[in-house]
Amino acid sequence: MGTHRWEPDGAVPETLRTGARVLNEAETVWIAMLQGWAAQQSARNLSATTIETRRATVVRFRQFADCYPWQWTAGTVDEFFLELRALKGAARSTVLGYQNALRMFLEYLTDPAYGWGELCWDRFSDHPAQGFHEWNTARHAQDAVGSPGKRPYTRDELEDLFDCADERVLRIRRAGSKGWIPAFRTATIMKVAYAWGLRRNEVRNLDLVDFAANPQAPQFGEAGIVYIRHGKAMRGSPPKRRSVLTVPEFGWAVDCVQQWIDEVRPLYAPPGSTQLWPSERGTAVIAADSLSRGFNEVKRAAGLEEALDFHSLRRSYVTHMVELGYDAFFIQQQVGHAHASTTSIYTGHSPDYRARVVNDAIERTIQAALNRKDTEN
Known part of the structure; x- marks a missing residue:
């Protein structure tokens, strides 16, 4: 009885391991590498979106280098990121993400368990090498990487932002345009994101059923608790869930949500829909790009700095909760941070x-x- 050789997901496929010659050999091996890396990441339970994003980064680097992974050098790495930063103005977080993806791809190729080094040596008399080291890559020394301009709004800036959003609704409505409904939706989403400290994707994916009463705070009615089902996922894990309690200082937002649900949302939400923020067609939640465009229009109209983005609403929530004297661990739980150090950065x-x-x-x-x-x- 023969023995079966166990191969990890992502190992060199049998068709290449036999040594049989194939047409366009280098390109065939390159495609097999991408497919193998995708299989290896799938085996680690990473999401399809994460895998595809990393694959796109590797393909982009391959096009820049104009050669295959077994021919990549540290010099090519330097040239690629010099162009990315100096000529294209990529953000630090973008550079870090690219470097991590490429480093992991080369770690996969140089791991003997998968057999790519041996295959490349047999076929091309060369082999992949790790070209990403501490001395030529950015270091992820903290939980949040961003521009120094990324900061919370001041209270005056928040007031200007929300006033401008409300005035935009009135102006469009007076003009007799139905565009006032999307404008009202954007204004309410902004207030909800701030009042409960939510990320853009978290607030965008809220359903009607995600609001519930808090027996300890009956004054907030059916909005005493917000259940987050689309929290930021950890590596290889599904979206992280949490519940956020409504606090008295932000209780004004409950009336905003109730007005949206009772008076405005029914104007175009289809029967039976549970999405809190349906799109104009009423068939899906508002798209992320659509929300960002609406927010940026309000921000520009308010004359605020470009660096103040949608996520700054969440930064403002954390900052103002601290200033109000709430316990640090409570704030950490409210915003869903795994580590207190992350909350402190905000x-x-x-x-x-x-x-x-x-x-x-x-x-x-x-x-x-x-x-x-x-x-x-």
Whole structure:
């Protein structure tokens, strides 16, 4: 009885391992490498979107290098990222994502378990080598990578942003255009994202059933808790779920949601639909690009900095929760961060808050001194 040789998902296919010659040999091996890497990632339970995004990065690098992976060098790596940063102005997070994808692809090719190094040596007298090292790649030293311009909104900026969104609805409605409904939807989504500290994809995918009563806070009616079903996924895991409690300081947003559900949403939501933010056609949730366009129109009309993006609403929520005195662990649970360090990165205290903290400390010091003096007397 023969023994069966176990091969990991993504190993060199039998058709290539036999040494049989094929047409366009280099291209055939390259395609087999991409297919094998996809199989290896699928075996690790990574999502199809993640796999395809990484594949696209590798294909882009292959086109730039104009050669195959067993011919790539560290010099090619430097040239690629120099062009990406200096000529095309790619963000740090984009560069880091590209480098991680390419590094993982070469780790896969150079792992002896998959057999690509041996195959390339037999067929091309060359082999893939890891071209990404600490000295030529960006380091991911913190949980959030972004431009220094990415910050929370000040309270005045938030007021300007929301006022501008509301005025846009009134202006379009007075003009007699049905475009006021999408404008109302955008304005309400922005307020919900801020009031519950949600990411764009989290708020975009909310359903009517995701709002529920909180027995400990009956004043918020059926919006005391928001259940998030499309939280940011960890590697190889499905979207992370969590529940976010409505807090008194943001209770004003409950009325905004209720007005949308009772008065505006029924104007184009199809019967039986449960999506909180249906698209204009009523057949699906609002597209991410559509939401971003609507938000950017409001932001530009408000005259706010370009670096202040939709995610800054979430940064503002974290910052204002800290300023309001909420427990750090509670805030961490509300926004769904795995680590407290991530929550701290989101926090950018306002000058007024810092001044208030200093003044409170001075007053406590003075009061303590007066108390000691009274005791001595």
